[in-house]
Amino acid sequence: MSEKTSGFTLQRLILNQLHNPTRLRFLLCAVLLASWYFGFYGPTSDQMTLTSARADSELKRAASARQIEELREVLAPFQARIPAHSGQNELNQYVMAHIRQSPVKLVDLRPAKIKDLGSFDNIGMRLQLEASYEDLDEFLVWVENDRQLLRIDSLKVDPLKDGGRLNVQLDLLSLAEKEKNASTKTPSKDGKTEAKR
């Protein structure tokens, strides 16, 4: 009973306060502003912020995708020069196969230590050859123009005592895809292959 009375009194008190036009206008303004803010502005603003963030994210993704496609285009010509299943062993076989078909005489072949180049492994070998000047030139041209990406890091040419022949030592390097070369990452230091034509 007392609760009802106090509720009634409170209601009367509020109504009495609202009979003051200034207070009534202030309350109206406050109620209108609050209802507009919480009912419309807040949700709309939140939605706008979310949509704007998503749009920014999408634009960023699109920009990244565009850059990736450009990078892939730049990479494509190189990619063709690195065989899919390339590794130290494959490189050895590939070089030996070429030497077998050429007049160059392979004296010694030692695989080099594999270097980590991030996405690639730098594989290579030290070759000792015997060849005439013309054969050496042909071999160097092959290294420079072959479809597989090869390079010679060091070259040492000394004439042999039997005239016309040259003793050639060179470091031949290539690149291999890292994951595909995982099994042959650390070749034996003593690994030595010799082949004679």
Added chain:
Amino acid sequence: MRPSWKWLRYRPAIGLVIDQQQLAMSVVATTPLGRREIARDLQECDGESVEATLKRMLQPWLPPPRAKGRVRQPWVRIGLPESRIFQATVPITHANRNSPPQNFFLEAVQSTNLRAEDRIIDLLKIESNKQPLACLSACSRAVIVDLAEMLGRLGMRVAVIEPATMGLLRAAALGSPPPRGSKLSLRFFLGPRQAIGMEVAGLQPLFWHAFDLSQGEETASILAAYSTLWMLGRHSRLSAPIDTVFIHGRPELKLAIDQEAFQKRTGARLVRSSSPDFDLPSAALGVALNNPLAEADGSNLARELRPEVPIREIFPWADLVFQGALAGGVSLLLCGVAADVDTRFKSARAETAAFSWLKDQDQGKLDAEKRSLEERIRVLEAFQQTRMGWSTQLRTIAADTPEITIITSLTGDGEFEVPGKGSQAKPKTQLIVNFATPLTEDDAMPGEIDAFISALRAEASILRYFPNIEVSGLRTGSAANSTGKVAQYSVVCLPKTEAVKGAKPR
């Protein structure tokens, strides 16, 4: 009598001044030009009862009966002539400051044969020049109650009953508001034969004094009333001087005293205003201008009889519409911005949809892939671009070498520089070719050497990789497969940044 443009009016307020034989009515409403009087009426009773005359006057303003629901009765503001209302202003002292209105009334009338209980007494406490004052209005309870009942029977609700002089003052203040800073002023309202003077603090009348206006003696009468009101003020301890005197009405009346003389005599500035006259319709207009439903702090003899005012009747609907329109406008603007943002998002989605492989990969994955591709390209470009063209160089050297000169050895280094690993040692890059050229018969250095070196230095294919070409280690000796003496020397080719002394001939 009701205007045809009634659809333009908003919240009409009816003001009535009820005299013994005359009734005046004024209707004020909110129009596009502001709060304006939209109707006015003055009627004589002519033997008819006041109720019947009032019924006739108010008939157009009564709402039409409804088939369903309760008809909302219009509010009416009532002004009673000054002759029917006792009015006084009593200074508030320590002795009477907590007294009830009845005590103030008895103090003002200074009489014991008047019963305060028979009257409705309205008390307003104000302050003039730091002097607290009690403004009293009193009227017979029977008169007030009868009026309220009569208007109730006519379908009206009484909002306020006040002295008609309050209405006159309100109507006068509409055209001639009190000067800024004015503390005490006098206002005279002139009628054809009678006038009333009023001492006013701000917009609150303190005393009034009605007097006759004899033809030709109007100025003297006004000055006499001025003195009377000044004395009444002094009696109520009003110490502030009267700063302005307004004379309203009778614009054709020429006063016998000009403004300068008036100010010299009274010390107050004289302001002449053509309206309002001292008549009932002007008072009714002022009464109608009262807004007792919202402003409850004014004088009101019907305060205790007034029914409760519902909030909806004083609700500021115009404010609501204005603020709603404002909020609506801002909301529309916001909707526009939101639509723009949405369009931007859709456009961005369309842009990403063009990359079929993209799917739902997040930015982190894309960044990682981009970094990986950049690194691969950097490695591959470095691997290819820093390669030495050994075959070309060997051919060039062989072609430029004089026939008598023998290449005894050749050592070339063009180490691969791992990109992005600056801390590592500088890769070795050099080309050293050792030559042996037979000396001339007189053991002199052959001139072909100079020509040979000059030719090498002009070879673009060598300069591309080794801009520095120097000769070192020049000495004489005998060649392994030659019987004569030979000049042995080394040609050291280095990149641009390296000095020739850095290379060691073999």
